[in-house]
Amino acid sequence: MAFESEHVLVSETAFAVRDRIREICAGLPEAEEKIDGFGHTTFRVRDKSFVMMGEGEKGWGGNCNIKSDKETQQVLIQKGPYIRAPYIGQHGWVQVANKEIRDWDEFRELIIEAYLRAAPKKLVQAYHQQ
Template identity: 80%
Template sequence: MAFESEHVLVSEIALAVRDRIRAITRGLPEAEEKIDGFGHTTFKVRDKSFVMMGEGEKGEGGSLSFKSDKETQQLLIQKGPYYRTAYIGQHGWVSINCKEIEDWNELSELIVEAYLRAAPKRLAQAYRNK
């Protein structure tokens, strides 16, 4: 499926981050990667998004957004370089510019938590019981 959109990932940085996200989500039951109607690379579980990636027209590295709760969102924003996601931040979503990702262990944990927030209870429980 090809999209003519300025949001499709093109920079080396964004593509490398996407590949690392793929590796993190590979072990999550029923997690899948899709390109949404806006050209964002989206990771979903049963049609519920838990990670989204997008990149502007200039291909400057893009950003990564993930589902969180409001407490975690506030803590991450306070410590930086995370920021509240535009349009969906009121639901706890947090973003980071791909160029600013330094702690992949922390980000991996946050992505798994995002998956567990989006996944149906049975899938989340199956993952926790692994």
């Protein structure tokens, strides 16, 4: 997995979440970390985002947005702490405040599912053959 050296995250909470996401993505074929044009830390596969992180300059901990489908989105919103992601929620994305992430096993599964939604079929097959 390739990592960008420059970052726009500022809080310890955001760095800790980013590092855990890096660990999860390390096992995903062709997953990359990049800073997008809006300054968000993104995790992508073949230039398709599946996780996006952002944080204000004051370092309040930030949010993590995860690609989902609309059915999963509704379940996650109902149980919390996930909400419909601003601007991209109509496409199924969910958002969680970094400091609200409690169930890392569930979070890991959501990231892998997001990757599998964004990845081309050959990479999905490669992942399942690992």
